[in-house]
Amino acid sequence: MIDLVALIVLLVGCFFMFAGTVGMLRLPDVYCRLHAMTKADNLGLLLICMSLALLDGHLRTALLLLLIWLLALLASTVSAHLIARHSRARLPPTGKGPVDYDSAESRQ
Amino acid sequence: MTAALVVDILLGLILVGLAAQVAIGKHLFRAIVFYVAFGLAMALIWARLGAPDLALADAAIGAGLTGALMMVAFRRLVEIDPKQSQAQPRATRGSALAVVIAVLAAAMVATIGLTALSLERQPGEAGLQVLATLPETGLRNPITGVLLAFRGFDTLIEMVVLLTAFVGSRVITTRTRLSVTTISGFELPLVRTLVAVILPLAVLIGMHLLWIGSDQPGGAFQAGSVLAGSGVLLLLTGTLLPASRSRALVRLALVAGVAALCLLVLAPLLQGDAPMAYLGRGSLLFAETAMMVSIAVTLTLLFAGSPSLQAGRS
Numbered sequence: 044m045i046d047l048v049a050l051i052v053l054l055v056g057c058f059f060m061f062a063g064t065v066g067m068l069r070l071p072d073v074y075c076r077l078h079a080m081t082k083a084d085n086l087g088l089l090l091i092c093m094s095l096a097l098l099d100g101h102l103r104t105a106l107l108l109l110l111i112w113l114l115a116l117l118a119s120t121v122s123a124h125l126i127a128r129h130s131r132a133r134l135p136p137t138g139k140g141p142v143d144y145d146s147a148e149s150r151q
Numbered sequence: 152m153t154a155a156l157v158v159d160i161l162l163g164l165i166l167v168g169l170a171a172q173v174a175i176g177k178h179l180f181r182a183i184v185f186y187v188a189f190g191l192a193m194a195l196i197w198a199r200l201g202a203p204d205l206a207l208a209d210a211a212i213g214a215g216l217t218g219a220l221m222m223v224a225f226r227r228l229v230e231i232d233p234k235q236s237q238a239q240p241r242a243t244r245g246s247a248l249a250v251v252i253a254v255l256a257a258a259m260v261a262t263i264g265l266t267a268l269s270l271e272r273q274p275g276e277a278g279l280q281v282l283a284t285l286p287e288t289g290l291r292n293p294i295t296g297v298l299l300a301f302r303g304f305d306t307l308i309e310m311v312v313l314l315t316a317f318v319g320s321r322v323i324t325t326r327t328r329l330s331v332t333t334i335s336g337f338e339l340p341l342v343r344t345l346v347a348v349i350l351p352l353a354v355l356i357g358m359h360l361l362w363i364g365s366d367q368p369g370g371a372f373q374a375g376s377v378l379a380g381s382g383v384l385l386l387l388t389g390t391l392l393p394a395s396r397s398r399a400l401v402r403l404a405l406v407a408g409v410a411a412l413c414l415l416v417l418a419p420l421l422q423g424d425a426p427m428a429y430l431g432r433g434s435l436l437f438a439e440t441a442m443m444v445s446i447a448v449t450l451t452l453l454f455a456g457s458p459s460l461q462a463g464r465s
Contacts, residue, residue: 114352124339128336
């Protein structure tokens with residue numbers, strides 16, 4: 044029974060990871076990509092960690108996985124913030140559709 | 152075909168694909184990013200092969216620190232020659248000779264591989280001897296046993312290589328004024344919080360890896376690279392800054408690993424033993440601590456591109 048729950052949680056986690064990756068590859072500009080990565084991947088990682096903790100069944104493993112997730116959350120938050128800040132200084136969002144990175148690069 | 156085999160084959164294909172991207176990628180920066188991904192894939196493969204020591208070292212040094220070193224080198228390269236940021240370094244024009252050489256090389260590798268597969272597997276004599284003698288050393292991690300008790304000389308040479316690499320980089324960069332390594336936005340409270348959380352944890356993990364190295368996967372190389380990683384973080388956030396004047400303490404840290412290993416080689420002579428005779432676990436912990444300090448300081452200074460460090464903003 045626990046195995047089944049863990050499997051379902053794992054699959055849902057994989058779905059979110061996949062969605063985040065597709066978003067990063069397919070979305071038009073850096074802001075949309077960050078949006079996809081930061082949200083979907085953190086949730087996906089949490090679900091995968093939860094499923095692994097369920098499969099292992101020890102409190103120690105569960106706490107270690109939680110720590111790993113929190114560290115990944117912290118790192119991705121700060122790096123996404125820095126990337127967004129850097130992009131905003133160079134190519135601010137216009138509010139009229141995606142920022143065209145290539146044409147902005149070539150204008151410089 | 153089992154699921155594990157499918158995963159292994161996939162990992163192998165990913166590794167080859169990433170290696171190809173690094174080698175033939177048109178853009179230098181892309182190649183660096185692919186190299187970091189290559190290091191991570193390599194670490195995964197070591198873990199799958201049951202070599203957690205190598206996986207740890209590859210993740211920390213191969214992916215993390217080498218990646219950071221290449222990124223900072225790229226940034227400085229672009230400062231010297233802005234064209235490099237868009238450069239397409241190699242004009243890859245296919246020549247008939249290259250195809251012939253590639254096919255012959257592939258045939259040779261395939262022949263060697265197939266021959267190796269068809270041979271009956273021999274037990275590794277050296278490995279078996281290590282495992283049989285390991286209890287006498289009081290260690291429980293065979294990797295540490297090989298690195299320090301059985302083949303300590305190799306490790307001494309490795310530390311000398313690291314020191315030589317640092318001295319070489321100093322010779323090259325001593326006349327150039329390298330740019331500062333801080334990132335934009337390092338003054339933000341969010342970044343300060345990251346440092347405040349990550350740094351104590353990194354030091355804790357480094358010490359843990361050093362301490363458990365005798366019995367479990369870990370050791371001086373892994374611990375040193377984790378500490379060097381936090382050194383890079385401190386440089387990026389401006390808490391440490393490169394200093395142009397060398398200091399005695401830093402120089403001492405740079406040679407500590409080589410010096411400690413030399414001591415381990417010579418100390419048995421005092422007792423009338425042969426050089427490099429095994430002195431027990433305590434001596435190894437001493438040598439590993441010195442090596443960890445040397446590795447951490449050398450790698451951090453390589454990133455800084457300076458002979459020393461100074462405190463930045465508090």
